Amino acid sequence: MTDRPDALELAQRVRPAMTSLYVAYFRNTERSDLTGPQLSILRRLEVEGPSRISHIATSEGVRMPTASNTINQLEKRGLVHRTRSAEDRRGVLVDLTEQGKHELIRVGKERTQYLANMLDTLDDASLQQLDAATDAIVRLAEVYANPET
Template identity: 30%
Template sequence: MNETAEQAGPAAGTGLDPAAVVRLRLVIARLHRQLAQASDRQDFTFAQLSALARIEQHGPIRLGELAALERVAAPSMTRTVAPLVASRLVSRVPDPEDGRSALVELSPEGVELFADTRQRRSEVLARRTAGLTAQERELLIDALPVLERLVASEG
């Protein structure tokens, strides 16, 4: 389906024209899908893989803190993490500061899966960027701080 700027909705206050917003959103979505397809394990959702990444980065971590980082409600995070625990990719460990609470951390299997997923996806990007010109690679590197700001920004 070809989406027009009118179908995309308003881009008020974005500083980008609606057609550019559409292009940016579509390229990010397509790149994400292609990277997801690079993983053999398609039985995990984006939310689960994102939670694994946050747990790796910040763990051991309370589910409430993880939910806040992922900008979802605590019950949603509980539903996201439950299959990861059941698959033994994430372990629950006692919270040393509060014996009534638990923390989640990557299990050795989770560390292995996540490292494998990261490697496969990085290989896809490395192959793709190798086909770019030196100038295109430089432009891409220069755009990284802007893309990182987009990811970090609220709303």
């Protein structure tokens, strides 16, 4: 029999820290003029390619008007553009522009550096523990961060 940690006890210990880190991370990365939902849509377009607004809304777990408003904001900034679907001329696809791709890279680097600065304050043992937990954290994100799953 293994000594499997109790998920509820672990959650009670980890949740307050995750909440605090989430708030600190986004408070300090707010200097970017892109919101979390805007970045999420840009990232989704980077990964999935051109998509209909209805697909984006479903994938992001938001209603169509919310997705449409966010895409309008991104389009005004030149980060996405709309094109007619080759398969269905009535359909409109949203895709990243070159400027959108560059902005996504820039903001990603900025946020990665901020997180690296946070991690750099840990001692060696704590960094090693976090490194060992990375696969589990990534797996949780893969399973629970996408509303479609």
